[in-house]
Amino acid sequence: MPRASPRARSSDVALRDDTSTDARAGANVGERATSSASFGDLQLDERLTxxxxxxxxxAPSPVxxxxxxxxxFGCDVIAQAKSGTGKTMTFVVIALERVDAGRRRTQALALAPTRECAVQTHECFVxxxxxxxxxDGDARGGIETCLLVGGLPVKEDRARLASQPHVxxxxxxxxRQMLEEGSMACDGARLLILDEADALLSGTFERDVLFAYSMLPERKQVCAFSATYSKTLLGDLERLMRAPQKVMLCESTTALQGVRQFYSLIEKEDGTKLADVITAKEARLLKICGDVSFHQAVVFVRRLAWGEALAKRLTSQGLKAAFTAGTLPQERRMKVMEEMRNFQLRVLVSTDLTARGVDLTHVNLVINLDVPPSGATYMHRIGRTGxxxxxxxxxxxLTADELEQLR
Incomplete structure (x- = not known):
């Protein structure tokens, strides 16, 4: 687990005014496009530029x-870059360059681990x-896309796939469901994109991803993108690719340079009840939100009941908030994300559903009320800002015991 550094005790996290200024906005040239680079360097056609x-x-970002x-040029690619540095638009551009708009067949498949990530990627294509x-006259304006996510009517998916959308x-x-039942024709697909590849090739997703991989033609281009890779995962990816080109831009650290990390300690004595710890954490959360000048915030919790209740309490305190989690109906999840993007919410309370791949432009404060399950999850969580x-x-x-886990 990465250390939360620089560190500050709760008295320091009371957050002086100069710290709150840091939370507002600023440029960090090391992780964004620079004036010395241009899309002309990528040899893109003038209309795509x-x-x-x-x-x-x-201007293009480093990734x-x-x-x-x-x-x-059709190379298989394994790309590692920090959260929020332009990975999604990278593979969107690759796909738009590789797809033949005049050929009405499904030619590219992009997989994402969560519905929120998939919706966001689809919106980028659109x-x-x-x-x-x-x-006038650019055939790419006729490229058709289709979004396949659970929780929405299957009948509509089948209807859209019948026209063989390009992407x-x-x-x-x-x-997988659409492939198994034959609703999705994939014999013309030549590009497979794995967004947040580390999540796709682990846990419950892996079997479905490998099934989709096997259903596509043998000769296909595979591009994988993530902020974090294990050595085991890199080996697994290489076996799915042909001489992949590796672009590893953050092997030493995945933390964004513009994110200042702190912890705030909650006292917990032997015999302290969980309810008392939760009450103390909520009080500290409200103090932080009062002391920090922020646009929007994401608060991560692991308990569903706590998340629901916390969102209501924050709203009652004048911080309009909503809760989202993978167990909620898809329509509600999409509504919450839309409200957050439209600045109708100040605070998003969430499980790790939104820890990766979700771009919330105005978020400049992330608060962890629960210890994340892994170091990678911690880095993805704080990557919602900066x-x-x-x-x-x-x-x-955190409590002192939780701090030891975080370290």
Missing amino acids: RALRAAGFD QLACVPLGR EMIEKFKDM VVGTPGRT RFGTYGLAVAV
Whole structure:
């Protein structure tokens, strides 16, 4: 488990005004596009460059500079880059370059571990395609996409797949279902994208991902993206690829440079009840939210009942909040994320459902009220802030025993 450094006791995390200023915004050139790089360096056609600029991308990030040329030429790629540095747009550009808009067959499949990640990736594809529609005569404006996620009507998925959309974005379970029943034709697919590959190839997702991999043609391009990889996972990925090109941009540390990390200790004596610890943590959370100047915050918890109750208590204290978790209905999860993106919420209370792959532009404060299950999860959690070169704060509210686990 990575250490929360620099560290501060709760009296220090009372957060002086200069710390709250750090939470607002700023540029961190080391993890964002620099003025010395341009999309021209990637040899992209002029219309794709225009589409990227219209979507708000003025210059490529380091992961885009390194991976897009490899992906365009059909190389298998294993890319490691920190959260919030442009991995999603990297593979969106690769896919748009590789897909033949005039050939109405499913040509690219992008898998993501959560519905939230899949929805976000699909939205990126749609946004870029909409930019092409504004350009007369660009066939890429006619690229069709399809989103496959659980919790939504299967009948609608079947109807969309019947037209053989060029690009399919999905979660492993629903994608496998569509492949098994024959609703998704994949004989024309030549590109498989694994977003958050470390999550896809572990736990319950692995079998579904490998099934999808086996259903696609043998000759296909595979591109994997994540902020964290184990040695075992790298070996597993290499066996799925042909001479993969590795782009490892954060092997030494996956922590974003613009994220300042603190912990705040909660006193717990022998015999202290869990309910008392929770009450103390909530009081500390409210103090932090009162002392820090922030736009939006994400608060991570592991207990579903606590998350629901905490969101209601925060709202009653004037911090409009909502709770999301993988056990909730899909429509509710999507509504919560939409409200968060539209700045209708100040605080998102969440399980690790949103710990990875989700881009919430205005979040500059992350608070951990529970110890994450692994070091990788901790890094993904705090990666919800400090994205695209901005600054943010991450605070872990812990007992002394939990601090030892975090270390």
